[in-house]
Amino acid sequence: MASPAPLLVIGGHEDRRDNMEVLRRFVELAGGPEASIAVLTAASSVPERVWDGYRQTFAALGAANCRHIHTPDRAAAEDGALAETVAAADGIFLTGGDQKRLLGSLGGTALERAIHQARAARGACLAGTSAGASAMSALMLAEGQAELRPEKGAISLGAGFALLQGVVIDQHFSERRRLARLLSVVAQNPQLLGIGIDEDTALLISPGESVEVLGEGAVTVLDGHAMSCNIADIGHRSTPEMLGVVLHLLPAGSRHDVDGAPAPLQPLMRVLAGGGSGRL
């Protein structure tokens, strides 16, 4: 059994021209220049173009051993040879696109099982950006307009890859003004922590160890565990009253260890980084 596999949850539009901090860290976590990296483009409607971009970026970062895992349909996602490649990878990268397309292609297939296998058996690092980030949780933010205010019925969840439990992830968070949308998630699902990740920003989760923010922006966390909310009593598309939502803002550079995290952050640390709880 390898050491617990890190997850790199990226808010989209990660830098691919300058310092490339986020993707550079992914390559390091995968094991460096020799790492075998599988790039899954199933979220995208233009997978070849997306692959071509990442191939060049990873090459520029010294990682030449990259494979495009191309799955035009669910049959391809059951392909044994492709699944073996993923299961044997040191790093797995889920590109952006549409998380519903991604789960529609890979959900429940041999390829999805290969992702879990690579992590569990080999400690492979899994990174996902934009749609690939949203897809990491068990309950995934599938749809929802970014309204001005939270609204009942404004969002819908779907089944994700279940690499993270107890959270919902949103991306392009500050740039696309998605706070109200994430509040809508929490209003309807107070047992889930809402995690909003800015562009060119990543949440690095090292199970049992630490949580760290990389890149340029910030990660916003909404914790509704202790709130009171009247959502059961209001009409469709009405704005709920929400009292006592706890908000954390973690800018790039924030890093907290599971042991000794500040008190307000402990629920987040427990959910994200476990500490042997097996929730990851």
Added chain:
Amino acid sequence: MASPAPLLVIGGHEDRRDNMEVLRRFVELAGGPEASIAVLTAASSVPERVWDGYRQTFAALGAANCRHIHTPDRAAAEDGALAETVAAADGIFLTGGDQKRLLGSLGGTALERAIHQARAARGACLAGTSAGASAMSALMLAEGQAELRPEKGAISLGAGFALLQGVVIDQHFSERRRLARLLSVVAQNPQLLGIGIDEDTALLISPGESVEVLGEGAVTVLDGHAMSCNIADIGHRSTPEMLGVVLHLLPAGSRHDVDGAPAPLQPLMRVLAGGGSGRL
């Protein structure tokens, strides 16, 4: 001594064509059609135009006894007759514009004293919209870009009319995406509650009694009393880490009495509506 005077804090762009819920309530609180209403346009660079608009609106609401308090300079704001008109008013309305212009014209003048006098001695209702809302607090949000993320040094406070203590008010809140700006205020001033009011929305504060939200949008409250924040240790224009900010969302229709308010809301109720603490 009249009953404690209500404050109507309006987020700007209140409806003046259809139901006019917010301004209709102001006229009621001032005493109805017979009320003498003083309209202070000192925040505006086009005071005559602003007055003309409100004159028509209040007339449409049946309140014909309105006076324009026109103060082109500080000398005018020391005018005894104008101040007497304000001190004798049943309702006082502060229009929008620029809160720095408003305080620059009226701060510390006979007219400002007349506002306090009308409230204390006659229980006159004071309403302010947009800049007129921001100006109500003792420490007023004077300047600050609405950045994507909170930043150290992004906002500056100035002296307001001190009708409310312990809060900073922002307006056009959801529409102009001002959450990050209000978080900047709280990061630098954790002893102040941040209150963000949406357009066509008002917070009605009845001291010792209740707090109520009117109109179409919502009021967002940020409470940083218990947060941990590293703002002292970061550079100018850096984004602080903020852990444990408490957020409340109060949509139109929310109403809470000072006695019996839900626990998460009690700090807000104490600060806003006192209960005889004399903080208003």
